[in-house]
Each structure stands twice: as structure tokens, then as C-alpha cells.
Amino acid sequence: MGKKIFSGVQPTGNLHLGNYLGAIKNFVELNNDKHNHCIFCVVDLHAITTKQDPKELRNNIRETLASFLASGINPKRSIIFNQSRVSAHSEAAWILSCTARTGWLSRMTQFKEKAGKDKEKASVGLYSYPVLMAADILLYDSTHVPVGDDQKQHLELCRDIAQRFNSDFEVEDFFKVPEPIIQKEFSRIMSLKDGTKKMSKSELSDLSRINLTDDADQIINKIKKAKTDSFPMPSSKEELKDRPEAKNLMGIYSNLINSTLEKTIIDFSGKNFSEFKNSLSQVLVEKIVPISEEIKKLLTEKNYLDKILQDGHEKANEIASEKVKKIHEIVGF
Ligand code: AMP
């Protein structure tokens, strides 16, 4: 039996190597398996939990779709749509927010990180964000959700919401309890400037990340400037323990060539760091530049992109509105 896959990416600006290695690469593999049913969502409702410029948001929605396609997601074998066009998401999120407990939400570490020191100024949406994410997943009876490591806690919350709803309303199995798919190794790609911080779209310095739209010169320059330490290449995993930057770069390399950290350590042991950086730049350029060029090309084909979102919207709407109808019956509307 194939899996029912669902995942989402926020259209909040350039997608980067963390998104690609942590999530999108997995989407492509799952999408390549003909047994799976895949739904990929551009989660624009999630994007507005922090301030967005409306004009940029509209462009970013297309750019996120273009990044999916350029990375290898096949629109003929998946449903791709943007969340705001399927009103069932907002509706189900409200109903599920009456199942979720405030105690569960208050434990979410991402909210604490994103809200920063002044939590009172964070939007209510940023706080209830994981409930909307649960709605996204549960509306499609998804069985598997590929995400980066940072979404693990949100997925556990989604499982709690599903189980609680099923038991509160005595509807065993109504919501499927989904399994996360998280890469075992290198599930968290770190900033090129600080190996203890996640690579992210919101980091001020562009030198901290490789964007999927970077060209060869930008990639080579960023790897050249990436922070390292003054030690030689390690000869064991132990030696990487207190070297977050070296570990991150070696993890990125291993992930890109579908190898393991152990093998990368053996291959580069005794060499100097600049030699490793050259090899890393080379594999990055080979992998990212074709994606970057394809994104740029696709962005000139707005009608094509909009047609994919329109088709995806129709298919997603059919599934999600059926599920919402059943939810209405269950809760007594
Ligand atoms: P976002 O851009 O926050 O919507 O994230 C889209 C997907 O990329 C999610 O599955 C995240 O878990 C994943 N992701 C984002 N940043 C990273 C990172 N630095 N390392 C690994 N995965 C990431």
C-alpha cells in the first residue's frame, strides 16, 4: 500500500539548502515512488503569522512552487496548491483549536524562539500555528509527513490532536494519526556563519545560507567565507564533537552525495580544510545551479505556474471539503 504524503513549505522568501536537504529532497524521493499519493502545500496562511509584504508574498508563492518543480517534484504525480485557496484549512483549524489544549501549545519551542523576548507582541496566529498545521495534515488522511527536524514537535502535537478528537467524539480512526518522516542524519542544516544556529530565511546575513536561487559564483564565495576553525580535517567522529561548523559542512557534503559522515571523514582525513571546501563547492554547484537556473526559467512562465496551482486547488478542495463536512456532522453543526 502506498503512503499518503502531505507536507508544507512557507512562502516567506528564498528557499535555502536547509529546506532542500531537510525536506524537499525527501519530497522528491517520495514523489518518485509511484505507490505514494503526494500533496505538497505552499502554506501562505502560515506565512502571515509574521509580517509579510503582500506584493512579495504573491511572488513568493510562485517562487516556492517553482522551487518544488525545479527540485524535481512532478506536478502530474502530486497535488500542489496554496493553502489559502482551500478554505477548509482555516475552518478545520478553528474546530481543532477547540480540541487542542493551551497547555500543549505553550510547550512549543518554535513559538518561544520566533516570538523572542516580547511574547505579548507576537500574533495569536503565531501561537496557534501548529493547530493550523495539524488541520493541513488531518484533512487529507495523511499517513506520512516529511519534514525537517525542527517540525518534530509540531507533528507530535498533530498526533495528540487527532487522538484527542477521535476519543472525545468517539470516532475511532476518523483522523488518521500520521507518522513523521525525518532524515536520521543531518536533519538540521546549520548556518554557514554559526554552526549552532539553524540555517534560516530570516537570518540577516545572506552569507549564512545557500539559496536555491544562488549562482555558481555566489555558492563558491559563500563556502569560501563559511566559518571554520583552525584544526585540520578530523580523522574520527569524536574529533567533531566540539566543532559545530566543521561538522555541519561535512554533513552537508555527505548528504549531497548521499553518503555518510563516516565515509566523508575517511575520504578527507589528513587533508587540509581548503581542499575539502573546494570539493564541497563543487558538489553544491553541481546540485544547486541546475535548480537555480530552472527556478529562474519557471518564474518567467507565470501562466504555467498559476495553472498548476489552480489544478491543485480544485483537487485539494474536493478532498478537504468532504472531510470538513464530516467534521461538521461529528461535532453537531
Ligand atoms: P519553512 O521554510 O519553515 O516552511 O520550512 C520548510 C521545511 O524545511 C520544513 O520541513 C522544515 O523543517 C525544513 N527546514 C527549514 N530549515 C531547515 C534547516 N535549517 N535544516 C533542515 N530542515 C529545515
Ligand code: TRP
Ligand atoms: N510548519 C511548517 C514549517 O514551518 C510548514 C507546514 C505547514 C507544514 N503545514 C504543514 C509541514 C503540514 C508539514 C505538514 O516548516
